[in-house]
Amino acid sequence: MLVVFIRTLILYIVVIIAMRIMGKRQIGQLQPFELAVAIMISELASVPMQNTGIPLVNGIIPILTMLTAQILISFISLKSYKARNIICGRPSILISSGKINEQVFRNELYTLTDFMEQLRSKDIYDIADVEFAILETNGQLSVVPKAAKRNVTPEDLNLSVKYEAPAIDLIIDGELVSSNLKKTGLNKGTLEIELKKIGIRSIEEVFFASIDSDGKLFCQAKEKYRT
Template sequence: MPDWLEVALRTLMAVVILFILTRILGKRQISQLSLFEYITGISIGNLAAYLSLDTDSNWVIGIVAMSVWVAVSLGIEFLQLKSKKARDILDGKPTIIMQNGKILENNMKKERITSDELLEMLRMKNVFDVSQVEFAVMDTSGELNVLLKKEHQPLTPSDINLPVTPEKFSMSVIMDGKILEDSLKRVGLNENWLNAKLEKLGTKVERIYFAQVDSQNKLYLDPYEDSINAH
């Protein structure tokens, strides 16, 4: 077999195996990674590259190595689910960066965060004035979460005793010009209702790229022509 063909086949196999193993690890593996999950992702990726390009090696060995990494990662995740102490050891603990409006310099040094980095993270939370912050904590994921002082928090209906009705989840009812029948049923609607709405607007399902219905049965449309909005 030519080397280029063998490499192509091994790479294709590595991609498939990597996809399967990543699915086994779960969605958290690709969202907020813990330290060990980060290491696992890098290691499995390196092993997949090794499996693809090293034609002198036995591909079974590469699969075994990746499987062992996944098994260990799953075992550690199971241990974290069962033990708070294990979570603290493996993931660490959240660190308070600001408390009662005061920056805790020692905790900043502990996390090796500079003043510039703190200001940048606050701006990412739409906070441009440090004096507005009551409490800030750095979670184990490295994300900074901020609680504003009471006088700077947005006004909510409960603050003025305004009654509100429960908000329902908006459902996508058209994607890529195709009706999603199950989604329509979940919001108590049907194709006749949707087609009547579209006919009233002078359009058809095939012309709609994306459509969504909110809790008030308000229909949002995004056509391929970009000419219709919400109705």
């Protein structure tokens, strides 16, 4: 039993490292060859887990081989446009200038039912509202609504807007994110002073804290420290 536990733990770590090296994309964002590699790696790991008669190295070496192949293919795709088209394919234009390209639907084995489902997930309920629709190489659908159906933006109204950057996390579950704190130009002492102004005695009492592009601090204390 202990042997099985150790073998499973080792293979689990190897698979996690392999998937981490492959990148941070979700399953729905993977290219077909990347998805194939991910599935094969999981299969290669499951066999030695179930059969202790198979040497552990016989499971690790194929995983590393598949990982090496995936990295090599990704590198080739990165360096060569032609190779990227061969390996990943090209985006397919399903609707162009409001006109449905029937032949493209047939070539991609993509039904109108699937297409309408994807449109609804993007809050578009009428195919007549679509100016362009592109089926990306990873299977995701990109849609450009017709001008009259797009959401109004400040630019449409000739309004000027101020710059707004994403908020920076400073404290997560009582732990200070020092690298982010340096980006803000603040220091730990200054932050602690700001916390005391809102009744929080120490960083350990904070569940989450962030600062926005205007320098405004958002902070929420842990439940046991709330009054």
